[in-house]
Amino acid sequence: MTATTPGDGTAVPRFDTESQSDAPGLASDAVRASEAAIVRVTNLQKSYRGGSVMRRTPVKALRGVTLQAYAGEVFGLLGPNGAGKTTLIKTLLGIIQPSGGTAELFGIPVHSFSARRRVGYLPESLRIDRHHTARTALWYYGRLSGMTGAQIQQRRESLLKLVGLENRSRESVRRFSKGMYQRLGLAQALMHNPDLLILDEPTDGLDPVGRNEVRRVIERLRDDGKTIFLNSHILQEVELVCSRVAIMAGGEVKGIGTIDELRGDADGSHVSLHLRVSLADYQDGPETPTHNTDFAAVCQRLNDSLGQAGFNTQNVAPEKDDAVCRLAVLVDRNEGSNALVDWLRSRDIRLLELTTHRPSLEDTFLRLVGRVDTQD
Numbered sequence: 244m245t246a247t248t249p250g251d252g253t254a255v256p257r258f259d260t261e262s263q264s265d266a267p268g269l270a271s272d273a274v275r276a277s278e279a280a281i282v283r284v285t286n287l288q289k290s291y292r293g294g295s296v297m298r299r300t301p302v303k304a305l306r307g308v309t310l311q312a313y314a315g316e317v318f319g320l321l322g323p324n325g326a327g328k329t330t331l332i333k334t335l336l337g338i339i340q341p342s343g344g345t346a347e348l349f350g351i352p353v354h355s356f357s358a359r360r361r362v363g364y365l366p367e368s369l370r371i372d373r374h375h376t377a378r379t380a381l382w383y384y385g386r387l388s389g390m391t392g393a394q395i396q397q398r399r400e401s402l403l404k405l406v407g408l409e410n411r412s413r414e415s416v417r418r419f420s421k422g423m424y425q426r427l428g429l430a431q432a433l434m435h436n437p438d439l440l441i442l443d444e445p446t447d448g449l450d451p452v453g454r455n456e457v458r459r460v461i462e463r464l465r466d467d468g469k470t471i472f473l474n475s476h477i478l479q480e481v482e483l484v485c486s487r488v489a490i491m492a493g494g495e496v497k498g499i500g501t502i503d504e505l506r507g508d509a510d511g512s513h514v515s516l517h518l519r520v521s522l523a524d525y526q527d528g529p530e531t532p533t534h535n536t537d538f539a540a541v542c543q544r545l546n547d548s549l550g551q552a553g554f555n556t557q558n559v560a561p562e563k564d565d566a567v568c569r570l571a572v573l574v575d576r577n578e579g580s581n582a583l584v585d586w587l588r589s590r591d592i593r594l595l596e597l598t599t600h601r602p603s604l605e606d607t608f609l610r611l612v613g614r615v616d617t618q619d
């Protein structure tokens with residue numbers, strides 16, 4: 244990224260952009276849609292040509308991604324390998340051209356100089372030459388960004404302090420731990436005082452102490468009003484620092500919102516019930532389980548019936564070797580459990596176990612990316 248003239252301002256201007264949200268967004272997205280989006284991606288598509296003789300069909304890395312990140316938020320991008328996260332980040336950085344759709348930063352197309360100069364980027368594998376100290380490395384990156392010597396000197400001290408390297412700044416980076424190295428990487432991304440920071444797996448490969456130190460820097464930047472776009476596969480990290488999250492899989496956004504919204508519990512009005520039920524007496528059609536040992540099919544029919552009755556089932560799976568099915572159902576906190584139990588009784592489904600459960604981000608992630616397993 245190219246540098247701006249460093250100044251004191253971390254304030255991010257607002258733009259009169261209209262909401263174009265048609266992503267699977269939740270309440271927080273709708274509420275914030277009237278605000279200026281710092282990152283706005285609309286129906287973004289990217290196809291790579293199949294590179295090998297064996298694989299000539301194009302790879303659709305992005306299949307119509309729509310999302311917004313707003314001023315001052317730490318926005319997390321989560322997804323399994325191959326979800327399209329790196330492709331999205333490279334598009335935001337103007338490194339690759341999308342095949343369709345639009346990508347804007349600060350209300351300006353991503354490839355324009357005025358957008359790019361306001362972005363700081365920490366790549367997944369930043370290489371800082373081993374002959375550098377933290378001070379000389381920041382000098383080097385500052386010069387690359389077009390900063391003057393005086394500007395670099397002014398900015399460098401405060402950044403070394405921010406990332407906790409002020410007492411190690413004259414040592415060779417060769418002696419740095421991975422955590423120190425990543426914090427120096429964060430400082431280089433911040434040299435030109437960007438308004439938006441794009442961080443690609445900033446804590447990958449760090450031990451818990453290193454992760455915690457990097458996280459504390461991210462929190463300080465958030466408190467200073469920076470907008471941060473964070474790509475990470477570490478769910479706990481995303482849960483701890485991100486105000487909103489997009490979960491991607493197969494080149495699509497599967498869910499977007501605050502973590503509570505994604506869990507399905509934005510206002511605390513719902514609760515997830517985990518049940519084990521016996522289907523031995525369940526009459527779900529001409530073939531009862533007594534005559535039908537395909538319990539996966541019976542569970543599926545139970546799932547369909549629950550859906551038709553208006554219940555929000557999140558998970559249904561048969562237990563092995565028995566007419567027992569495990570369910571996870573999201574219900575209204577006050578009335579929902581009674582209604583569900585009554586419904587089960589009326590169909591001769593025996594309740595073996597019932598627990599309430601607050602879904603973790605991991606549960607939500609697995610549900611949204613389609614790898615669901617209710618068996619312990």
Ligand SMILES: Nc1ncnc2c1ncn2[C@@H]1O[C@H](COP(=O)(O)OP(=O)(O)OP(=O)(O)O)[C@@H](O)[C@H]1O
Nearest residue numbers: 291292302304322323324325326327328329330331
């Ligand atoms: N240059 C390329 N040429 C062809 N296919 C590519 C190229 N880059 C990525 N892909 C394919 O596009 C899809 C999305 O890849 P991408 O790297 O964006 O995913 P990701 O979510 O970042 O995954 P990871 O977490 O493993 O880095 C994958 O199927 C990948 O193989």
